[in-house]
Amino acid sequence: MNSATNERNWLFDPSLLKLVHQCRRLIQSEFGVKLHLDEANLATSLATYAGKTRSKHLIQTWEALKQRVPELGKSCRPQEDPAKAGGGKDAPRQRKIIYRGQVVG
Numbered sequence: 001m002n003s004a005t006n007e008r009n010w011l012f013d014p015s016l017l018k019l020v021h022q023c024r025r026l027i028q029s030e031f032g033v034k035l036h037l038d039e040a041n042l043a044t045s046l047a048t049y050a051g052k053t054r055s056k057h058l059i060q061t062w063e064a065l066k067q068r069v070p071e072l073g074k075s076c077r078p079q080e081d082p083a084k085a086g087g088g089k090d091a092p093r094q095r096k097i098i099y100r101g102q103v104v105g
Contacts, residue, residue, distance in 0.1 A: 011037065011067045018067040023050070026058040032101040043072050 020042075025036050027049045028063050035045050050062035066073040099105050 010072075011058065016068055016084075019061055019068070020046070022057060022061045023065065026053070026061065028057055028101070030055055030058070030098075032098040032103075047072070 011020065020037070021104050023046050028048070031049060033049070035042060035049075039045060046062060046065075050058055053059060062068060
């Protein structure tokens with residue numbers, strides 16, 4: 001078995017998989033992004049969107065998942081937004097409003 005399979009054995013636990021599906025549904029409804037279970041960086045993507053969300057439910061679900069799988073909290077750091085990482089310049093923030101998966105403004 002390869003190391004990626006060993007790192008993702010927690011996905012075989014039905015109670016943990018339920019939490020992952022909950023996170024994926026909440027992310028899709030808020031951000032319009034559909035995450036797939038076979039993505040190589042699924043945990044990192046979940047952490048990134050949980051860090052950007054306004055949904056308390058998504059934050060609570062992600063925290064519950066991290067408590068049950070301790071390696072998620074250690075290995076998955078949310079990816080920093082490239083616009084925020086760029087030299088500290090105050091660039092105007094482009095706001096994208098998504099409603100039911102469609103960009104509306």
